[in-house]
Amino acid sequence: MKTYSSLKVERTIVGGFLSLIVVGTFLIWSFNFAAGQPLSWVDSFFTATSALCVTGLSVVDTGKDLCLMSQGVVLALIQLGGLGVMTATTTLLLLLRQKIGIRQRLLFAGGLGLDTPAGAVRLLMRILKMTVIIEGIGMVPLFIAFVRDFPPLKALYLALFHSISAFCNAGFSPFSTSLEGYASTFWVPATIMALIVSGGAGFLVLSGIGRYVLRRDTLSPHCKLVIKVTASLIGGGLLLFLISDWNGAFKDLPPVLKVWNALFQSVTPRTAGFDTIQTSRFSALGIFITCLLMIIGASPGSTGGGIKTTTFALLILSTFSEMKGRGRIVFANRNIPFDNVRRALSMTLLYVSTVLFCIVLLSFTEELPFRALIFEAFSAMGTVGLSLGITSSLSSAGKIIMILLMFWGRVGILTFMYGMISRETRDNVNYATTNIPVG
Numbered sequence: 001m002k003t004y005s006s007l008k009v010e011r012t013i014v015g016g017f018l019s020l021i022v023v024g025t026f027l028i029w030s031f032n033f034a035a036g037q038p039l040s041w042v043d044s045f046f047t048a049t050s051a052l053c054v055t056g057l058s059v060v061d062t063g064k065d066l067c068l069m070s071q072g073v074v075l076a077l078i079q080l081g082g083l084g085v086m087t088a089t090t091t092l093l094l095l096l097r098q099k100i101g102i103r104q105r106l107l108f109a110g111g112l113g114l115d116t117p118a119g120a121v122r123l124l125m126r127i128l129k130m131t132v133i134i135e136g137i138g139m140v141p142l143f144i145a146f147v148r149d150f151p152p153l154k155a156l157y158l159a160l161f162h163s164i165s166a167f168c169n170a171g172f173s174p175f176s177t178s179l180e181g182y183a184s185t186f187w188v189p190a191t192i193m194a195l196i197v198s199g200g201a202g203f204l205v206l207s208g209i210g211r212y213v214l215r216r217d218t219l220s221p222h223c224k225l226v227i228k229v230t231a232s233l234i235g236g237g238l239l240l241f242l243i244s245d246w247n248g249a250f251k252d253l254p255p256v257l258k259v260w261n262a263l264f265q266s267v268t269p270r271t272a273g274f275d276t277i278q279t280s281r282f283s284a285l286g287i288f289i290t291c292l293l294m295i296i297g298a299s300p301g302s303t304g305g306g307i308k309t310t311t312f313a314l315l316i317l318s319t320f321s322e323m324k325g326r327g328r329i330v331f332a333n334r335n336i337p338f339d340n341v342r343r344a345l346s347m348t349l350l351y352v353s354t355v356l357f358c359i360v361l362l363s364f365t366e367e368l369p370f371r372a373l374i375f376e377a378f379s380a381m382g383t384v385g386l387s388l389g390i391t392s393s394l395s396s397a398g399k400i401i402m403i404l405l406m407f408w409g410r411v412g413i414l415t416f417m418y419g420m421i422s423r424e425t426r427d428n429v430n431y432a433t434t435n436i437p438v439g
Helices: 009-034 041-052 068-083 085-095 102-111 120-146 152-167 187-201 203-215 221-245 255-267 284-296 309-323 338-365 370-381 396-411 413-420
Strands: none
Touching: 009 041, 009 068, 009 396, 041 068, 041 396, 068 120, 068 152, 120 152, 120 187, 120 203, 152 187, 187 203, 187 221, 187 255, 203 221, 221 255, 221 284, 221 309, 255 284, 284 370, 309 338, 338 370, 338 396, 370 396
């Protein structure tokens, strides 16, 4: 039977994303040119990459500078990027009534990080059903909220756009100021938060929760870990933002709305990019907290980016295990293989190193505040979309650097490296052991 490596799953994922970005760039440029609102190729390229990589950073105003057809392309790219290239490709084959062979099953399973292709088609159908149901449910309260301010057809379009964008953790909005106009309301922020958390949890976790609720199946250790980490990050973020900006970004709001908007701010950096309070209004501590949440990001197999919640959890568990002198790492009465921890360490090191290197490059190409460049780089790599307001001021070179960060952040830096670098065959030579002093 063929293995994942022989089928070059990573190379297929990288190639699939690149192909869709090229197509999206051409369509956005063409539609806007035909509508008399020409964009440069770089801006079209940036917009297509940001949409497919579900980031939300934008060098143009989505609602004003993009024609309706280009907005449709952006929305389609967001949905494709949220589902993933392998999921979208396999879905297309099913729609065309093509047989899903072992190669496609392996690619689909590999794209979700599964160990086996068994039940791949059933899982795909569950993913599609969940996506349609969750986005459809999300549209209802959004439509009710928007129809008060817009004609019914426009309200329906805005509800569809925001529901897809939120569930896919994209952060794109036709509104020039994102959701800042709804900071004092309930339904819009509540619905957006629910969609962000659902999309960021990952399809495997949503499927596991569904089986637990409907059939009382036991939650897997992966589901338990994601739920615990997600709840901890949201709760911890809420408290930290209240501490950092009670008299800062939230100073003009009544106490209840301070808590409400702090909750929204603790959800959106992982990794959606919507905002109800302008990001530049936050204190230095608030910006730092946002950066930490952007780095951690969403969960594996989800629509979001970052190093992932499970990676963060493994690093924490490994650290506590070392502090306690344990020879193994345990969670939910299960031993966690050291290979998982090694991969988590490698990915975190590559992730942070890549961002730092690009920050250095941006400092050479841009004459903008260094703090803003740091924030922008972490936002791009985390596929978040929050900004301190400098995105449209970037030079062409700076935009290309950001495009690379968004791409690496979505496909995964390890996936990209695996796709570009030939993997060595297993070394069967045993070497003598030596100890290297640490710390």
